[in-house]
Every structure is written in C-alpha cells, then in structure tokens.
Amino acid sequence: MSRDHASTARHAVLRSLTGLLSRYYGVTPPQVRAVPFWLTVLLPWAVLLVTVTGTATDRPALLAGLVSATLLCAVLGRRYPQ
Numbered sequence: 001m002s003r004d005h006a007s008t009a010r011h012a013v014l015r016s017l018t019g020l021l022s023r024y025y026g027v028t029p030p031q032v033r034a035v036p037f038w039l040t041v042l043l044p045w046a047v048l049l050v051t052v053t054g055t056a057t058d059r060p061a062l063l064a065g066l067v068s069a070t071l072l073c074a075v076l077g078r079r080y081p082q
Contacts, residue, residue, distance in 0.1 A: 025079055037077030043070040 025033075047066045050056050056063040 021075070024076065030080060033077055033080040035077070036073035036075075037080035039073040040070060040077050043073060 043066060047063065047070065050059075050063050050066060
C-alpha cells in the first residue's frame with residue numbers, strides 16, 4: 001500500500017468516525033451521555049483490581065475488554081457536562 005493511499009484511507013476513517021460521533025452527540029441527551037462518562041470514572045478501578053489480584057495473567061481477555069470499554073466510554077462520555 002502506498003503512503004498516499006494509506007494516508008487517504010486513514011483520513012477517510014477519521015472523517016467517518018468524526019461524523020459518527022457528531023451524530024451521536026447531536027441525538028443523545030446529556031442523561032444518556034452520563035452513563036459512559038461515569039463508567040469512565042469507575043472502570044479504571046476494575047482494571048486496577050484485575051491487575052492487582054493477578055486475574056489479568058489468568059484472563060488477559062478480561063483485562064483487554066475492560067481497557068477497551070474504558071477507552072470507548074471515555075470517547076462517548078467526553079462531552080457529558082456540556
């Protein structure tokens with residue numbers, strides 16, 4: 001894949017994600033955005049608990065899922081107070 005093609009594809013993905021998030025923020029009321037916002041606050045504690053107890057070594061998919069959910073909630077809930 002050429003550099004120009006990769007750059008064009010990356011920009012297309014970013015544009016579509018930006019459009020998707022704009023629609024999400026436009027149609028969801030603040031009460032709905034509150035859920036991912038507060039999950040962003042709480043999920044890192046679950047990640048810490050899984051890491052400290054050693055469960056992360058036994059169930060790495062659980063840790064990956066918690067981290068992914070935290071990141072997704074951070075994106076979806078970032079404009080909650082507005």
